[in-house]
Amino acid sequence: MKYSIIVPVYNEEEVVLECYRRLTEVMQQTGETYELIFVNDGSRDRTASIVSQLCSSDQSVKMIDFSRNFGHQIAITAGMDNASGEAIVVIDADLQDPPELILQMIEKWNEGYDVVYATRAERKGETGFKKWSASLFYRTLNKLSDIDIPLDTGDFRLIDRKVCEAMKSLKESNRFVRGLVSWVGFRQTSISYVREERFAGETKYPLKKMLRFASDALIAFSLKPLRLASVLGSFVSLFSFVFLIWVVGQKLLNFNTTPGWASILACVLFLNGIMLIILGVLGEYVGRIYDEVKGRPLYLVQEKRNFAAMQQQPLN
Ligand code: UDP
Numbered sequence: 681m682k683y684s685i686i687v688p689v690y691n692e693e694e695v696v697l698e699c700y701r702r703l704t705e706v707m708q709q710t711g712e713t714y715e716l717i718f719v720n721d722g723s724r725d726r727t728a729s730i731v732s733q734l735c736s737s738d739q740s741v742k743m744i745d746f747s748r749n750f751g752h753q754i755a756i757t758a759g760m761d762n763a764s765g766e767a768i769v770v771i772d773a774d775l776q777d778p779p780e781l782i783l784q785m786i787e788k789w790n791e792g793y794d795v796v797y798a799t800r801a802e803r804k805g806e807t808g809f810k811k812w813s814a815s816l817f818y819r820t821l822n823k824l825s826d827i828d829i830p831l832d833t834g835d836f837r838l839i840d841r842k843v844c845e846a847m848k849s850l851k852e853s854n855r856f857v858r859g860l861v862s863w864v865g866f867r868q869t870s871i872s873y874v875r876e877e878r879f880a881g882e883t884k885y886p887l888k889k890m891l892r893f894a895s896d897a898l899i900a901f902s903l904k905p906l907r908l909a910s911v912l913g914s915f916v917s918l919f920s921f922v923f924l925i926w927v928v929g930q931k932l933l934n935f936n937t938t939p940g941w942a943s944i945l946a947c948v949l950f951l952n953g954i955m956l957i958i959l960g961v962l963g964e965y966v967g968r969i970y971d972e973v974k975g976r977p978l979y980l981v982q983e984k985r986n987f988a989a990m991q992q993q994p995l996n
Pocket residue numbers: 687688689690691692721749750751752755771772773774776882883884885
C-alpha cells in the first residue's frame with residue numbers, strides 16, 4: 681500500500697459522500713495504491729451506514745467503527761494504528777481542508793520530507809470568535825511549550841511511515857496529535873493554504889470540546905502553568921514583605937494606624953482566590969496523571985470493515 685488517508689468522522693452524514701468523491705478523484709490521479717480509512721467516532725446519525733455501503737462498493741474504503749465517541753484526536757490515533765501506507769495523510773471530513781492539496785504534499789514527500797503539514801493562511805466561513813480563539817490558542821501554546829509547535833496548523837498533514845511508527849510508540853493517553861508529531865521530529869516542512877468553508881453541516885467542536893482540547897494540549901506540552909504558581913507566590917510574598925516594613929515603620933514613627941477590616945478582607949479573599957486557582961491547575965495535571973495511570977485502552981472498536989484478517993492489533 682502506498683498511501684493511507686485517515687478521515688475521522690463524527691455525525692458527518694451530509695459530507696461523507698462528497699468527501700469520498702473528492703478524495704477518490706484526487707487519489708486516482710496519483711496512479712498508486714491507496715486506502716481511505718474512515719474512523720467513525722461514535723456518530724449518532726447515518727454516517728456509519730453510509731461508510732459501510734462505501735466499503736461494500738469500493739475495496740479501498742475501510743472503516744473503523746468506535747463503540748462510542750472518543751474524540752477527534754483519538755480517532756486520528758486509531759487511523760494511524762491501522763494504516764498500512766508508506767505515506768499517511770490525516771484530513772477532516774468536512775472538506776475545509778481541500779483534498780487536492782494532498783498532491784502537493786506528496787510532491788514534498790517525494791523530495792524527501794517526512795512530515796508535510798498544511799498551515800492555514802486564511803480561514804473562510806468561520807465565526808470571528810473561532811478565528812480569534814484559535815489564533816490565541818496557537819500563540820499561547822507556542823509560547824508555553826518547550827517544543828516548537830507550528831502556528832495555525834491543524835491535523836491536516838502527511839507523515840511518512842517512520843513518523844507513524846514513532847507516533848505509535850508514544851504511549852500517552854492524552855493525545856494532542858499536532859504536538860506529538862512536532863515532538864517526534866524528523867524532516868518537517870509546511871505548505872500554506874486557504875481553509876475553506878465547511879461543505880455542509882455544523883462544526884463538531886462546540887465550545888466545551890474546544891476548551892477541553894486546549895487544556896489537553898497545554899498540559900501535555902507545558903509545565904509552565906505549574907511554575908506560574910511559584911512565580912505568583914514569590915510576587916505576593918515580596919509585596920507582603922514590603923507592606924510589613926511599611927506597617928512596622930508606621931507604628932514606630934507613631935503615625936495614626938487605622939483599623940481596617942475591609943483591607944484585611946480584601947487581602948484574604950485575593951490570596952484565597954490565587955490559592956484556589958493554583959489548586960485547580962494542580963488538579964488538571966493530577967487528573968491527567970490519573971488517566972495515564974489507569975492505562976485504559978485509548979479506544980474500543982466495535983467493527984472493522986475491509987481490513988485484512990491478519991491485521992496487527994493496535995498498540996495501546
Ligand atoms: N470529529 C471527530 N470526533 C469529534 C469531533 C470531531 O471525529 O468528537 C471530526 C469531524 O467529523 C471532522 C473533524 O473531526 O472530520 C474536524 O471537526 P470539525 O470540522 O467539526 O472541527 P472544526 O473544523 O470546526 O474545528
